[in-house]
Amino acid sequence: MTSANSVDPASIRERILDAAELCLVENGYNTRLHAVIAQRAGFSRPTLYKYFGDQAAIVDALFQRELTKYLAVLDPILRGREKLLEVGFVDAIVYTVIYARDHELLQKGLRDSPEIVLPWFTTRSKPIVEVATGALTPHFERLFTPEQLAKMSPRAISEWAFRIIASLITTDGIVDTADEQALRSFVKSLLSIAFLPPPDQHRDDR
Structure with a gap:
């Protein structure tokens, strides 16, 4: 898992959104995806919450x-x-x-x-x-x-x-x-x- 401290904020946001797009297409909008998005983006779940908030905010x-x-x-x-x-x-x-x-x-x-x-x-x-x-x-x-x-x-x-x-x-x-x-x-x-x-x-x- 990548440390968010070693990546600039804009890149972190883009990686999270790229991962979210793939996860939503594969699993649907109603699935709880925070853990899946975090794993695919290579960041921790707290990093997702720090940069976006809950799943609705990511969408x-x-x-x-x-x-x-x-x-x-x-x-x-x-x-x-x-x-x-x-x-x-x-x-x-x-x-x-x-x-x-x-x-x-x-x-x-x-x-x-x-x-x-x-x-x-x-x-x-x-x-x-x-x-x-x-x-x-x-x-x-x-x-x-x-x-x-x-x-x-x-x-x-x-x-x-x-x-x-x-x-x-x-x-x-x-x-x-x-x-x-x-x-x-x-x-x-x-x-x-x-x-x-x-x-x-x-x-x-x-």
Whole structure:
């Protein structure tokens, strides 16, 4: 077993989270894993408690790390070329849903322990909303035309994107999210609805 005193704190945290990810995928979210994670990481159980706390805190830290990884990968995709706002919006949603569908740790939790994972997208979603919105907003600001900026908030568009993504990741509906073309068409249809002109308030009732 490695002495934590001989390793820098950042490396300790990463080793613990790497071990936790493997243990969760192999054993599930509801298994008591502190001893297993400690053994796999090569540290003592007190070291795990010192750096993270209980198992729930480790899972929280792991989700935060995975969100950071995702945003780092998404960033160059949205910067890849000049786009229209509508194209960037659809690309961000489609890429994220596909990324989540292929994410082993997330899918394991949604399938086997939804009571642990779903709150990240519902009752405990505020931290993720804030991080994701903060990362997406600069991209959407770059894609807005001056006319669009006068009418819409890039931050509101970013939060709307997150809420669509959360729904597509966590619930089943009419669209098959495994079919990228169908998913892209569905998101485009949502966007077309959002940009429909308002009804004519002066039209005679029929």
